[in-house]
Amino acid sequence: MPKIVGLTGGIASGKSTVSGIWSDHDVTIIDADKIAREVVQPGKPAYWLIKRTFGTGVLHQDGTLNRRELGKLVFSNPGHRTVLNRITHPFIIFSMLSRLFVAVFIKWKTIVVLDTPLLFESGTLLPFCAAIVVVSCDPEQQLERMLKRDAHLGMTEDEANRRLASQIPLAEKARRATYVINNTGEMDQLRENAVHVLDRLKPSKAGEFAFRGLVLVGIAKIVFRLSQR
Ligand SMILES: CC(C)(COP(=O)(O)OP(=O)(O)OC[C@H]1O[C@@H](n2cnc3c(N)ncnc32)[C@H](O)[C@@H]1O)[C@@H](O)C(=O)NCCC(=O)NCCS
Ligand SMILES: Nc1ncnc2c1ncn2[C@@H]1O[C@H](COP(=O)(O)OP(=O)(O)OP(=O)(O)O)[C@@H](O)[C@H]1O
Secondary structure: OOEEEEEEEOOOOOHHHHHHHHHOOOOEEEEHHHHHHHOOOOOOHHHHHHHHHHOHHHEOOOOOEOHHHHHHHHHOOHHHHHHHHHHHHHHHHHHHHHHHHHHHHHOOOOEEEEEOOOHHHHOOOHHHOOEEEEEEOOHHHHHHHHHHHOHHHOOOHHHHHHHHHOOOOHHHHHHOOOEEEEOOOOHHHHHHHHHHHHHHHOOOHHHHHHHHHHHHHHHHHHHHHHHHO
């Protein structure tokens, strides 16, 4: 049957890099961070709830969300973070599940990946995942890579450390994973490790045909019953 895979890790541990590598191998990626940006566009319900809750101080002059200001607020105050999660997560999850349905039942994709940084923290999508893959590296590497990547945003070491502290430690996530992709080395090594794990995730051809056969038989039964009315 098509395989639904949860891809997670810690902040800046390399999830997006791995999903980029996998999407070159015809894998469908449903990216929670990308969807999280879509659901807070001006005019969307989550946008209005954020504006009403946190005020215009978290908006730019043109009305769009000031992610830096909101980030500073929620990563220095767990209460505010919980409130933001309660506002945004239902919309993010609804959008991810709709896309998952289309990928599995309409596009007939063999592997669908839920790229979700907070897979363990939130827990909602865990029951959908046949396998969980954690991209792992050392906390020092997370910090260093985050500071380098977000230097243009003026991210300070203090802010970066607060973001790290807001998540379940990577080592704990790795313990709960079905597969761990080690990202403590160079990019080439990460590419090799990511492809190796992808090979192990591929469902068998027999299982895939059996699943599709069962779905087709189910549809045929429904059509037959409807035609008897
Ligand atoms: C606070 C916000 C505005 C900061 O935006 P910013 O552009 O600086 O960061 P971005 O969204 O690119 O997230 C970067 C990483 O931060 C981490 N992160 C984001 N939100 C959270 C959170 N609520 N709790 C813990 N870590 C988080 C994730 O590892 C994510 O990959 C934004 O992250 C947000 O709206 N978060 C709430 C929605 C959410 O939980 N998103 C994560 C995907 S479900
Ligand atoms: N093995 C590596 N060596 C050097 N840099 C790396 C390596 N892997 C990833 N990076 C870099 O580290 C940064 C973080 O990687 P990436 O964006 O893939 O992480 P992420 O887990 O998706 O982060 P986030 O949770 O913040 O979205 C990126 O700039 C990426 O290019």
